[in-house]
Protein backbone atom coordinates (compact mmCIF):
# COMPACT_ATOMS: atom_id res chain seq x y z
CA UNK A 447 0.00 0.00 0.00
CA UNK A 448 1.16 3.51 -0.74
CA UNK A 449 0.79 6.06 2.03
CA UNK A 450 -1.09 9.30 1.52
CA UNK A 451 2.14 11.28 1.22
CA UNK A 452 3.43 8.81 -1.37
CA UNK A 453 0.18 9.11 -3.34
CA UNK A 454 0.77 12.85 -3.50
CA UNK A 455 4.47 12.67 -4.26
CA UNK A 456 4.06 10.16 -7.06
CA UNK A 457 0.78 11.48 -8.49
CA UNK A 458 2.32 12.00 -11.93
CA UNK A 459 3.32 8.33 -11.98
CA UNK A 460 -0.11 7.24 -10.80
CA UNK A 461 -1.65 9.01 -13.80
CA UNK A 462 0.42 6.88 -16.17
CA UNK A 463 -1.14 3.69 -17.46
CA UNK A 464 2.36 2.19 -17.70
CA UNK A 465 3.16 2.81 -14.04
CA UNK A 466 0.07 3.39 -11.86
CA UNK A 467 -0.17 2.24 -8.26
CA UNK A 468 1.14 -1.26 -9.03
CA UNK A 469 4.18 0.11 -10.82
CA UNK A 470 4.83 2.55 -7.99
CA UNK A 471 4.86 -0.37 -5.53
CA UNK A 472 7.34 -2.14 -7.81
CA UNK A 473 9.54 0.95 -7.67
CA UNK A 474 9.19 1.07 -3.88
CA UNK A 475 10.35 -2.56 -3.73
CA UNK A 476 13.20 -1.86 -6.14
CA UNK A 477 16.78 -2.21 -4.94
CA UNK A 478 19.33 -0.67 -7.26
CA UNK A 479 23.11 -0.50 -6.93
CA UNK A 480 24.65 2.49 -8.73
CA UNK A 481 28.41 2.26 -9.14
CA UNK A 482 30.10 5.57 -9.93
CA UNK A 483 28.76 8.93 -8.74
CA UNK A 484 30.11 11.11 -11.55
CA UNK A 485 28.47 12.52 -14.67
CA UNK A 486 26.41 9.38 -15.30
CA UNK A 487 25.66 8.54 -11.68
CA UNK A 488 24.51 12.07 -10.76
CA UNK A 489 21.38 12.21 -12.95
CA UNK A 490 20.77 8.46 -12.70
CA UNK A 491 20.70 8.52 -8.89
CA UNK A 492 18.67 11.73 -8.65
CA UNK A 493 15.98 10.49 -11.07
CA UNK A 494 15.71 7.11 -9.34
CA UNK A 495 15.45 8.83 -5.95
CA UNK A 496 12.77 11.17 -7.27
CA UNK A 497 10.90 8.24 -8.81
CA UNK A 498 10.70 6.49 -5.43
CA UNK A 499 12.99 3.51 -5.97
CA UNK A 500 12.82 2.21 -2.41
CA UNK A 501 16.44 1.26 -1.86
CA UNK A 502 19.46 2.82 -3.51
CA UNK A 503 23.04 1.77 -2.86
CA UNK A 504 25.68 4.25 -4.03
CA UNK A 505 29.30 3.33 -4.56
CA UNK A 506 32.26 5.59 -5.28
CA UNK A 507 35.60 6.38 -3.63
CA UNK A 508 36.35 9.83 -5.05
CA UNK A 509 36.29 13.23 -3.42
CA UNK A 510 34.60 16.03 -5.30
CA UNK A 511 36.94 18.22 -7.34
CA UNK A 512 36.20 21.56 -8.95
CA UNK A 513 36.65 20.05 -12.44
CA UNK A 514 33.76 17.63 -11.72
CA UNK A 515 31.18 20.41 -11.44
CA UNK A 516 31.02 21.10 -15.19
CA UNK A 517 29.01 17.85 -15.61
CA UNK A 518 28.30 16.18 -12.26
CA UNK A 519 25.08 18.02 -11.55
CA UNK A 520 24.36 16.51 -8.16
CA UNK A 521 27.03 18.62 -6.48
CA UNK A 522 27.74 22.25 -5.64
CA UNK A 523 30.87 24.35 -5.33
CA UNK A 524 30.69 24.33 -1.55
CA UNK A 525 30.87 20.50 -1.66
CA UNK A 526 34.44 20.44 -3.04
CA UNK A 527 36.66 18.09 -1.08
CA UNK A 528 33.77 16.04 0.29
CA UNK A 529 33.21 12.34 -0.39
CA UNK A 530 30.95 12.00 -3.42
CA UNK A 531 28.85 9.13 -2.05
CA UNK A 532 28.14 10.99 1.21
CA UNK A 533 27.31 14.21 -0.65
CA UNK A 534 25.00 12.34 -3.03
CA UNK A 535 23.37 10.34 -0.23
CA UNK A 536 22.49 13.61 1.47
CA UNK A 537 21.29 15.10 -1.81
CA UNK A 538 19.01 12.11 -2.51
CA UNK A 539 17.57 12.19 1.01
CA UNK A 540 16.73 15.85 0.45
CA UNK A 541 15.01 15.00 -2.84
CA UNK A 542 13.01 12.13 -1.36
CA UNK A 543 12.91 11.25 2.35
CA UNK A 544 10.61 8.28 1.60
CA UNK A 545 13.45 6.12 0.24
CA UNK A 546 16.47 4.42 1.82
CA UNK A 547 19.95 5.32 0.61
CA UNK A 548 23.13 3.51 1.60
CA UNK A 549 26.64 4.58 0.64
CA UNK A 550 29.77 2.51 0.03
CA UNK A 551 32.72 4.87 0.17
CA UNK A 552 35.39 2.60 -1.30
CA UNK A 553 36.36 0.70 -4.41
CA UNK A 554 34.76 -2.73 -4.13
CA UNK A 555 36.73 -5.88 -4.87
CA UNK A 556 34.84 -8.65 -6.65
CA UNK A 557 33.99 -10.63 -3.51
CA UNK A 558 32.41 -7.60 -1.83
CA UNK A 559 30.57 -6.73 -5.02
CA UNK A 560 29.18 -10.27 -5.21
CA UNK A 561 27.85 -9.85 -1.64
CA UNK A 562 26.19 -6.57 -2.58
CA UNK A 563 24.66 -8.13 -5.68
CA UNK A 564 22.74 -10.59 -3.50
CA UNK A 565 20.78 -7.65 -2.10
CA UNK A 566 19.76 -5.81 -5.29
CA UNK A 567 17.54 -6.34 -8.37
CA UNK A 568 19.55 -4.20 -10.75
CA UNK A 569 22.96 -2.59 -11.25
CA UNK A 570 23.82 0.61 -13.09
CA UNK A 571 27.42 0.83 -14.28
CA UNK A 572 28.21 4.54 -14.14
CA UNK A 573 31.98 4.13 -13.74
CA UNK A 574 34.75 5.88 -15.63
CA UNK A 575 37.28 3.16 -16.41
CA UNK A 576 37.52 -0.12 -18.30
CA UNK A 577 38.86 -2.29 -15.46
CA UNK A 578 35.83 -1.50 -13.28
CA UNK A 579 33.45 -2.07 -16.18
CA UNK A 580 34.85 -5.54 -16.88
CA UNK A 581 34.83 -6.47 -13.19
CA UNK A 582 31.24 -5.31 -12.67
CA UNK A 583 30.12 -7.18 -15.78
CA UNK A 584 31.79 -10.43 -14.70
CA UNK A 585 30.23 -10.19 -11.22
CA UNK A 586 26.76 -9.51 -12.64
CA UNK A 587 27.09 -12.51 -14.98
CA UNK A 588 28.06 -14.70 -12.00
CA UNK A 589 25.30 -13.38 -9.76
CA UNK A 590 22.71 -13.28 -12.60
CA UNK A 591 21.83 -9.64 -11.91
CA UNK A 592 20.64 -7.35 -14.74
CA UNK A 593 23.15 -4.65 -15.69
CA UNK A 594 22.58 -1.33 -17.43
CA UNK A 595 25.84 0.12 -18.74
CA UNK A 596 26.37 3.75 -19.71
CA UNK A 597 29.50 5.49 -20.97
CA UNK A 598 30.30 8.85 -22.51
CA UNK A 599 33.23 10.77 -23.87
CA UNK A 600 33.63 13.92 -25.98
CA UNK A 601 30.23 14.20 -27.72
CA UNK A 602 29.56 10.46 -27.85
CA UNK A 603 27.60 8.12 -25.61
CA UNK A 604 27.09 4.37 -25.34
CA UNK A 605 24.19 2.58 -23.64
CA UNK A 606 23.63 -1.16 -23.16
CA UNK A 607 21.40 -3.44 -21.09
CA UNK A 608 22.34 -7.05 -20.34
CA UNK A 609 19.74 -9.08 -18.44
CA UNK A 610 21.98 -11.66 -16.85
CA UNK A 611 18.99 -13.54 -15.40
CA UNK A 612 18.58 -14.90 -18.94
CA UNK A 613 21.08 -17.61 -19.90
CA UNK A 614 21.22 -16.43 -23.53
CA UNK A 615 22.01 -12.82 -22.63
CA UNK A 616 25.10 -11.27 -24.16
CA UNK A 617 27.51 -9.47 -21.85
CA UNK A 618 29.81 -6.44 -21.90
CA UNK A 619 32.81 -8.68 -22.49
CA UNK A 620 31.14 -10.24 -25.58
CA UNK A 621 31.10 -6.74 -27.02
CA UNK A 622 34.46 -5.41 -25.78
CA UNK A 623 36.65 -8.46 -25.05
CA UNK A 624 39.98 -6.66 -24.79
CA UNK A 625 39.99 -5.03 -21.41
CA UNK A 626 43.64 -4.14 -21.16
CA UNK A 627 43.67 -1.37 -23.75
CA UNK A 628 43.68 2.27 -22.77
CA UNK A 629 40.02 3.03 -23.26
CA UNK A 630 38.98 6.62 -23.61
CA UNK A 631 37.88 8.30 -20.41
CA UNK A 632 36.72 11.77 -19.39
CA UNK A 633 40.03 12.94 -17.93
CA UNK A 634 42.08 12.06 -21.03
CA UNK A 635 39.52 13.08 -23.68
CA UNK A 636 37.07 15.63 -22.28
CA UNK A 637 33.27 15.42 -22.40
CA UNK A 638 30.28 17.73 -22.64
CA UNK A 639 28.03 17.67 -19.57
CA UNK A 640 24.71 17.20 -21.37
CA UNK A 641 26.13 14.24 -23.34
CA UNK A 642 27.09 12.27 -20.25
CA UNK A 643 23.89 13.53 -18.60
CA UNK A 644 21.79 12.19 -21.48
CA UNK A 645 23.29 8.72 -21.08
CA UNK A 646 22.87 8.74 -17.27
CA UNK A 647 19.27 9.87 -17.73
CA UNK A 648 18.67 6.99 -20.17
CA UNK A 649 20.10 4.56 -17.60
CA UNK A 650 17.54 5.88 -15.10
CA UNK A 651 14.74 5.58 -17.66
CA UNK A 652 15.66 1.98 -18.45
CA UNK A 653 15.96 1.20 -14.74
CA UNK A 654 12.46 2.56 -14.02
CA UNK A 655 11.02 0.63 -16.97
CA UNK A 656 12.77 -2.54 -15.82
CA UNK A 657 11.45 -2.22 -12.26
CA UNK A 658 7.84 -1.63 -13.35
CA UNK A 659 8.02 -4.45 -15.89
CA UNK A 660 7.99 -2.51 -19.14
CA UNK A 661 9.92 -3.95 -22.09
CA UNK A 662 13.36 -2.46 -22.68
CA UNK A 663 14.54 -0.76 -25.82
CA UNK A 664 18.17 -1.76 -25.25
CA UNK A 665 18.29 -5.36 -24.00
CA UNK A 666 21.09 -7.12 -25.86
CA UNK A 667 21.58 -3.96 -27.83
CA UNK A 668 24.17 -1.25 -27.96
CA UNK A 669 22.95 2.27 -28.55
CA UNK A 670 25.41 4.89 -29.73
CA UNK A 671 24.50 8.52 -29.18
CA UNK A 672 26.04 11.23 -31.35
CA UNK A 673 25.87 14.55 -29.55
CA UNK A 674 26.67 16.45 -32.75
CA UNK A 675 23.71 15.22 -34.81
CA UNK A 676 21.57 13.92 -31.90
CA UNK A 677 21.28 10.64 -33.86
CA UNK A 678 21.08 7.28 -32.11
CA UNK A 679 22.41 4.15 -33.80
CA UNK A 680 21.28 0.73 -32.60
CA UNK A 681 23.26 -2.50 -32.87
CA UNK A 682 22.19 -6.00 -31.88
CA UNK A 683 24.65 -7.77 -29.55
CA UNK A 684 24.57 -11.57 -29.55
CA UNK A 685 26.10 -13.78 -26.91
CA UNK A 686 29.56 -14.86 -28.06
CA UNK A 687 29.75 -18.58 -27.31
CA UNK A 688 33.54 -18.14 -27.08
CA UNK A 689 33.25 -15.32 -24.49
CA UNK A 690 35.55 -16.01 -21.53
CA UNK A 691 33.09 -14.35 -19.12
CA UNK A 692 29.65 -15.65 -20.16
CA UNK A 693 30.40 -18.28 -22.84
CA UNK A 694 30.87 -22.02 -22.72
CA UNK A 695 34.58 -21.81 -21.76
CA UNK A 696 34.20 -19.68 -18.67
CA UNK B 697 33.34 -4.94 -54.52
CA UNK B 698 31.77 -1.98 -52.77
CA UNK B 699 30.92 -1.74 -49.10
CA UNK B 700 30.30 1.08 -46.63
CA UNK B 701 32.46 1.71 -43.59
CA UNK B 702 30.92 4.14 -41.12
CA UNK B 703 28.70 5.34 -43.97
CA UNK B 704 31.64 6.04 -46.32
CA UNK B 705 31.78 4.03 -49.57
CA UNK B 706 34.85 1.82 -49.89
CA UNK B 707 36.05 -0.56 -52.59
CA UNK B 708 37.58 -3.79 -51.27
CA UNK B 709 38.96 -6.93 -52.86
CA UNK B 710 36.61 -9.93 -53.06
CA UNK B 711 37.15 -12.62 -50.37
CA UNK B 712 38.11 -10.01 -47.79
CA UNK B 713 37.28 -10.85 -44.18
CA UNK B 714 36.88 -8.43 -41.27
CA UNK B 715 40.41 -8.91 -39.95
CA UNK B 716 41.80 -8.08 -43.38
CA UNK B 717 39.51 -5.06 -43.65
CA UNK B 718 40.84 -3.69 -40.35
CA UNK B 719 44.40 -4.19 -41.60
CA UNK B 720 43.60 -2.37 -44.86
CA UNK B 721 42.10 0.47 -42.85
CA UNK B 722 45.05 0.44 -40.44
CA UNK B 723 42.68 0.10 -37.47
CA UNK B 724 43.85 -1.54 -34.25
CA UNK B 725 42.34 -4.96 -33.61
CA UNK B 726 42.41 -4.25 -29.87
CA UNK B 727 39.52 -2.30 -28.42
CA UNK B 728 37.60 -2.03 -31.68
CA UNK B 729 34.03 -3.28 -32.04
CA UNK B 730 32.65 -4.22 -35.44
CA UNK B 731 29.05 -4.35 -36.62
CA UNK B 732 27.92 -5.78 -39.93
CA UNK B 733 24.55 -4.42 -41.02
CA UNK B 734 23.72 -3.29 -37.45
CA UNK B 735 24.68 -6.62 -35.85
CA UNK B 736 27.76 -6.76 -33.66
CA UNK B 737 30.19 -9.40 -34.92
CA UNK B 738 32.02 -11.16 -32.09
CA UNK B 739 35.79 -10.86 -32.09
CA UNK B 740 36.04 -14.65 -32.52
CA UNK B 741 34.20 -14.45 -35.87
CA UNK B 742 36.22 -11.70 -37.56
CA UNK B 743 38.29 -14.18 -39.55
CA UNK B 744 35.20 -16.11 -40.66
CA UNK B 745 33.03 -13.33 -42.00
CA UNK B 746 33.70 -12.45 -45.65
CA UNK B 747 32.42 -9.08 -46.80
CA UNK B 748 29.44 -9.03 -49.15
CA UNK B 749 28.57 -6.42 -51.75
CA UNK B 750 26.78 -3.48 -50.11
CA UNK B 751 27.61 -4.46 -46.50
CA UNK B 752 27.29 -1.63 -43.99
CA UNK B 753 30.25 -1.94 -41.64
CA UNK B 754 30.39 0.09 -38.43
CA UNK B 755 33.62 0.41 -36.50
CA UNK B 756 33.84 2.03 -33.10
CA UNK B 757 35.87 2.03 -29.91
CA UNK B 758 34.85 1.09 -26.39
CA UNK B 759 34.47 4.20 -24.31
CA UNK B 760 34.94 4.07 -20.58
CA UNK B 761 34.18 7.61 -19.42
CA UNK B 762 31.41 8.56 -17.11
Ligand SMILES: [Zn+2]
Nearest residue numbers: 617620689692
Ligand atom coordinates in the same frame (compact mmCIF):
# COMPACT_ATOMS: atom_id res chain seq x y z
ZN1 LIG C 1 29.99 -12.52 -22.76
